[in-house]
Amino acid sequence: MHMATTPQPSGSPLQKLDDWDAFLEGRYKEGKAQSEFRQYDAQANPGVAEFYRLNHEKQTLDYVLAKEKEYFGLHRGQKNIWEAADYLNTLVDDSDPDTDLTQIEHLLQTSEAVRGDGHPEWMIVTAFVHDLGKVLCLYGEPQWGVVGDTFPVGCAWSDQIVFCEYFKGNPDANVPEYQSEYGIYKPACGLENVHMSFGHDGYIAEVLKSYLPDEALYMLRFHSFYAWHRHSAYAHLMNRKDERMLGWVRKFNPYDLYSKGHTKPDVKQLKPYYEDLFAKFFPDQIAW
Numbered sequence: 066m067h068m069a070t071t072p073q074p075s076g077s078p079l080q081k082l083d084d085w086d087a088f089l090e091g092r093y094k095e096g097k098a099q100s101e102f103r104q105y106d107a108q109a110n111p112g113v114a115e116f117y118r119l120n121h122e123k124q125t126l127d128y129v130l131a132k133e134k135e136y137f138g139l140h141r142g143q144k145n146i147w148e149a150a151d152y153l154n155t156l157v158d159d160s161d162p163d164t165d166l167t168q169i170e171h172l173l174q175t176s177e178a179v180r181g182d183g184h185p186e187w188m189i190v191t192a193f194v195h196d197l198g199k200v201l202c203l204y205g206e207p208q209w210g211v212v213g214d215t216f217p218v219g220c221a222w223s224d225q226i227v228f229c230e231y232f233k234g235n236p237d238a239n240v241p242e243y244q245s246e247y248g249i250y251k252p253a254c255g256l257e258n259v260h261m262s263f264g265h266d267g268y269i270a271e272v273l274k275s276y277l278p279d280e281a282l283y284m285l286r287f288h289s290f291y292a293w294h295r296h297s298a299y300a301h302l303m304n305r306k307d308e309r310m311l312g313w314v315r316k317f318n319p320y321d322l323y324s325k326g327h328t329k330p331d332v333k334q335l336k337p338y339y340e341d342l343f344a345k346f347f348p349d350q351i352a353w
């Protein structure tokens with residue numbers, strides 16, 4: 066029997082990374098009234114609330130710049146897509162093997178849903194790879210530095226960011242330059258020129274930026290930027306390209322949110338199709 070009460074080491078308030086995904090799904094459940102929101106947040110999800118407290122307090126501009134320097138040069142070795150997925154699959158957290166899906170099963174569920182709706186091949190590939198950046202956990206990054214809603218750093222935080230009250234504990238709150246509307250940025254500078262809180266989204270976009278179209282890269286880079294794609298915040302930083310791309314990010318989001326059923330995809334049967342598909346987009350080895 067699965068026990069859900071295992072005490073977690075401090076700094077790992079989520080039992081497993083997927084708890085954050087489940088929280089998102091609940092947050093954006095259709096037909097839910099705004100008033101149910103906060104209640105769902107704080108009381109029913111103390112682990113999630115603690116996770117966001119850590120995330121919001123620790124994702125400073127300096128932290129983000131240091132992590133970008135550490136990871137965006139892609140010095141973590143070569144792997145193809147399937148090898149990266151197998152590697153991510155070694156991520157074992159406190160999950161229930163009877164009901165929980167493995168990481169690869171999660172990826173395939175998302176990509177198969179996209180494929181089932183007749184979307185182009187680049188979008189099927191994008192759906193498969195969108196969470197591969199969670200390998201950051203296997204590099205030793207903390208939960209709050211891998212998953213969670215993302216947001217710009219170096220400028221004022223939007224009140225549309227979930228649990229935004231926790232930003233008062235972020236050292237950047239005391240830097241007036243970072244607290245103005247534009248902060249270190251120029252009006253309409255474009256979201257690709259903004260430093261986002263560090264996590265699996267930005268990392269996978271950097272790994273794959275030479276191989277996929279802009280629409281795909283926006284889906285990867287901004288898929289957890291709910292304040293933007295769901296709540297329309299940060300319009301003052303958007304350029305024309307962001308305006309064109311927003312629709313694609315929104316098109317992808319339901320697949321990310323709602324494709325997590327409990328039917329296990331047949332990994333062995335699907336693998337040949339995906340290997341052929343990856344060969345159309347990626348070289349044999351990719352720098353991570």
Ligand SMILES: [Fe+2]
Binds near residue numbers: 195196289
């Ligand atoms: Fe994700």
Ligand SMILES: [Fe+2]
Binds near residue numbers: 321
């Ligand atoms: Fe996802």
